[in-house]
Amino acid sequence: MSIDNHTEVYTYKYPHPAVTTDCVVFGFDGKELMVLLIERGLEPYKGMWAFPGGFIRMNETAEECARRELREETGLELDKVRELGTFSGVNRDPRERVISIAFYSLARHSTVRGGDDAVKAKWWAIDDIPQLAFDHDYILRQAMKRIRQDIHFEPVGFDLLDEEFTIAELQRLYESILGVHFDRRNFYRKMLQTGVLEEVEEEEMPRPIYYGKQKEMKRMDVDELFGDTMGETQSPIIDSICASEASSSHEGNAITREERIKIINKLLNTDSLEAVTCDSAPDTMYEKAATAERSRSVGRKGKLYRFNEEKYNQMKEDDNFRLEF
Amino acid sequence: MSIDNHTEVYTYKYPHPAVTTDCVVFGFDGKELMVLLIERGLEPYKGMWAFPGGFIRMNETAEECARRELREETGLELDKVRELGTFSGVNRDPRERVISIAFYSLARHSTVRGGDDAVKAKWWAIDDIPQLAFDHDYILRQAMKRIRQDIHFEPVGFDLLDEEFTIAELQRLYESILGVHFDRRNFYRKMLQTGVLEEVEEEEMPRPIYYGKQKEMKRMDVDELFGDTMGETQSPIIDSICASEASSSHEGNAITREERIKIINKLLNTDSLEAVTCDSAPDTMYEKAATAERSRSVGRKGKLYRFNEEKYNQMKEDDNFRLEF
DNA sequence: ACAAAAGTGTTTGGGATACACCCATGC
DNA sequence: GCATGGGTGTATCCCAAACACTTTTGT
Numbered sequence: 041m042s043i044d045n046h047t048e049v050y051t052y053k054y055p056h057p058a059v060t061t062d063c064v065v066f067g068f069d070g071k072e073l074m075v076l077l078i079e080r081g082l083e084p085y086k087g088m089w090a091f092p093g094g095f096i097r098m099n100e101t102a103e104e105c106a107r108r109e110l111r112e113e114t115g116l117e118l119d120k121v122r123e124l125g126t127f128s129g130v131n132r133d134p135r136e137r138v139i140s141i142a143f144y145s146l147a148r149h150s151t152v153r154g155g156d157d158a159v160k161a162k163w164w165a166i167d168d169i170p171q172l173a174f175d176h177d178y179i180l181r182q183a184m185k186r187i188r189q190d191i192h193f194e195p196v197g198f199d200l201l202d203e204e205f206t207i208a209e210l211q212r213l214y215e216s217i218l219g220v221h222f223d224r225r226n227f228y229r230k231m232l233q234t235g236v237l238e239e240v241e242e243e244e245m246p247r248p249i250y251y252g253k254q255k256e257m258k259r260m261d262v263d264e265l266f267g268d269t270m271g272e273t274q275s276p277i278i279d280s281i282c283a284s285e286a287s288s289s290h291e292g293n294a295i296t297r298e299e300r301i302k303i304i305n306k307l308l309n310t311d312s313l314e315a316v317t318c319d320s321a322p323d324t325m326y327e328k329a330a331t332a333e334r335s336r337s338v339g340r341k342g343k344l345y346r347f348n349e350e351k352y353n354q355m356k357e358d359d360n361f362r363l364e365f
Numbered sequence: 366m367s368i369d370n371h372t373e374v375y376t377y378k379y380p381h382p383a384v385t386t387d388c389v390v391f392g393f394d395g396k397e398l399m400v401l402l403i404e405r406g407l408e409p410y411k412g413m414w415a416f417p418g419g420f421i422r423m424n425e426t427a428e429e430c431a432r433r434e435l436r437e438e439t440g441l442e443l444d445k446v447r448e449l450g451t452f453s454g455v456n457r458d459p460r461e462r463v464i465s466i467a468f469y470s471l472a473r474h475s476t477v478r479g480g481d482d483a484v485k486a487k488w489w490a491i492d493d494i495p496q497l498a499f500d501h502d503y504i505l506r507q508a509m510k511r512i513r514q515d516i517h518f519e520p521v522g523f524d525l526l527d528e529e530f531t532i533a534e535l536q537r538l539y540e541s542i543l544g545v546h547f548d549r550r551n552f553y554r555k556m557l558q559t560g561v562l563e564e565v566e567e568e569e570m571p572r573p574i575y576y577g578k579q580k581e582m583k584r585m586d587v588d589e590l591f592g593d594t595m596g597e598t599q600s601p602i603i604d605s606i607c608a609s610e611a612s613s614s615h616e617g618n619a620i621t622r623e624e625r626i627k628i629i630n631k632l633l634n635t636d637s638l639e640a641v642t643c644d645s646a647p648d649t650m651y652e653k654a655a656t657a658e659r660s661r662s663v664g665r666k667g668k669l670y671r672f673n674e675e676k677y678n679q680m681k682e683d684d685n686f687r688l689e690f
Numbered sequence: 691a692c693a694a695a696a697g698t699g700t701t702t703g704g705g706a707t708a709c710a711c712c713c714a715t716g717c
Numbered sequence: 718g719c720a721t722g723g724g725t726g727t728a729t730c731c732c733a734a735a736c737a738c739t740t741t742t743g744t
Contacts, residue, residue: 048378049376049377049378050376050377050378050379050380050381051374051375051376051377052374052375052376052377052381052383053373053374053375054375054383054420055375055423056375056377056381056382056383056384057381057384057421057423058377058379058381059381059382059384059464095379096382096453096464098380098382098455098462099455100455101453101454101455102451102453102464103453123450123451125448126427126448126451126466128421128426128427128428128466129426130423130424130425130426137423139384139421139427139466141451141453141464206696207696207697208695208696223734223735223736224695224696224697225697225698225699225735225736226733226734226735228696228697228698229698229733230733341695341696341741341742341743342695342696342697342741342742343696343697531723532723532724533722533723548707548708548709549722549723549724550708550709550724550725550726551706551707551708553723553724553725554706554725555705555706558705667714667722667723667724668723668724
């Protein structure tokens with residue numbers, strides 16, 4: 041929406057504040073709690089980081105506004121956004137009186153891509169947040185308080201992890217949100233006793249074929265790992281890595297073998313490994329790809345569980361759901 | 366604030382919603398949870414009941430607005446108002462797009478007088494609420510949900526009772542809010558174990574001199590009960606009854622003996638007793654006044670306690686305050 | 691083979707529940 | 718003296734914390 045070519049004006053008998061929504065999106069990378077921020081492209085606070093959000097339209101509720109802005113600025117489609125509170129300080133925006141209705145939400149870390157338009161969206165570790173625009177640092181503190189409270193009674197954790205997860209992953213998440221340490225064994229029992237976890241049958245989550253010992257991987261054919269010209273591989277994990285990385289450049293087109301190699305190289309280079317090509321050093325490539333696969337599977341030892349939402353809703357009705365630690 | 370003689374207009378490039386606050390005030394009459402409502406004097410929904418509230422001004426925060434409107438419309442000065450949430454349905458007000466920021470608060474039932482201006486304010490039992498204006502019935506349901514949750518972790522009850530209260534009163538309050546029954550003895554222990562109650566020394570809370578046996582009261586001089594011409598009595602309870610009842614008509618003036626008699630008569634007549642005057646039937650009057658005093662003291666048997674706010678804040682810091690039932 | 695982490699079982703102390711009992715007050 | 722309700726004590730049960738042990742997995 042451009043701020044120019046506006047001939048219309050809107051007049052009122054009494055002054056009206058502007059109303060915006062802001063959305064604090066939490067994620068979890070396996071170690072730390074993360075927050076999704078966007079870099080502001082316009083004044084005020086141009087170049088600073090802020091929560092996704094924007095002005096409410098006259099035909100949408102606050103929640104609809106929050107979801108729309110989130111989609112427009114970060115590409116995220118989230119079904120659950122929870123209201124955090126309103127921030128109505130008189131001078132919180134230099135342009136005019138702006139009241140912000142803040143929401144918070146939870147996203148699987150892996151599903152986030154950059155924003156669709158010029159806006160840059162990025163995950164930040166909770167302990168390493170930059171200076172924020174407006175009063176967003178205050179809003180963040182409130183959001184942190186809130187998530188720490190909600191996690192005791194609501195299934196906060198499950199929206200942050202992949203659909204299938206191990207209990208150890210869940211524990212790491214709880215520990216990093218609450219900043220405490222739990223006894224592993226008691227955590228197991230308590231979580232299972234809640235009854236909201238259902239075990240995933242082994243066959244439902246087949247391990248990717250490259251999962252396993254590194255030695256075996258070296259013996260695989262290069263085509264199997266990096267795919268044929270149609271871009272299909274037999275490794276779902278490498279597949280999903282490439283798909284999400286490539287999504288910003290092509291829209292739904294198949295990924296060629298060469299592109300796939302470039303992507304993997306680029307990704308691996310972030311770990312400060314030297315670049316390789318498929319032809320020059322297939323063995324090295326295998327190794328790195330295997331490392332990439334395995335690093336995605338870190339902590340992925342053990343039984344997988346899934347959140348049973350029906351059962352949770354049922355228990356919530358009867359008001360006997362508690363997650364005390 | 367009148368809606369006429371406005372020459373000024375306020376123009377904006379983009380449409381702005383109007384923003385109001387609404388305040389759900391809970392009280393407790395010893396038996397039931399009550400809600401404070403005002404009768405609307407203007408369209409829309411003229412004549413219907415609604416929560417106190419109004420449009421936000423450009424130089425006040427939402428919370429300040431809520432407190433101001435509460436004061437203007439009901440005479441209540443409350444220090445703690447807690448945010449409940451925003452209600453942003455597109456068509457919730459027929460005039461224009463109005464977003465409401467709702468608060469909820471707790472008031473000692475006895476301290477409420479009628480509104481200062483034409484607005485009628487009245488307590489309603491929670492089970493007997495009339496049809497409400499706007500979406501206020503929905504807001505009320507949300508407020509009920511919220512208070513039921515908050516009562517477990519926050520000292521909700523203490524703001525609803527008098528400063529000094531018995532544990533039995535506190536239990537009745539908890540039971541009526543949560544709609545359950547507790548074992549009296551376990552409730553005692555749990556409440557005392559929290560450590561936030563401090564015992565009131567007997568001499569700190571002298572019983573009013575008319576408290577006690579009805580026979581004794583009959584022997585008292587009429588001047589003692591209804592005061593001299595300056596309007597002073599020796600019964601603090603009758604004193605406070607008269608002061609609060611008279612407040613809407615005179616502003617701070619002393620209450621004469623005759624007015625006091627009228628007030629007491631009027632109050633007693635609500636119990637469908639015949640009117641009496643001081644001269645005609647002083648004995649009857651004594652009796653009725655004594656009944657009024659005693660009815661105020663119902664349940665006032667037993668040790669009195671007081672909420673220790675410092676200790677609560679201290680425990681809240683350490684995050685080890687729980688009131689589970 | 692060894693280390694590390696997953697998964698399961700056992701003990702135990704403290705708090706919640708369900709009672710019994712005594713005392714104070716009012717009629 | 719009897720009824721009502723306030724105040725305190727006690728036995729039982731269950732759950733949460735602490736810890737031991739076996740199995741699995743990766744190198």
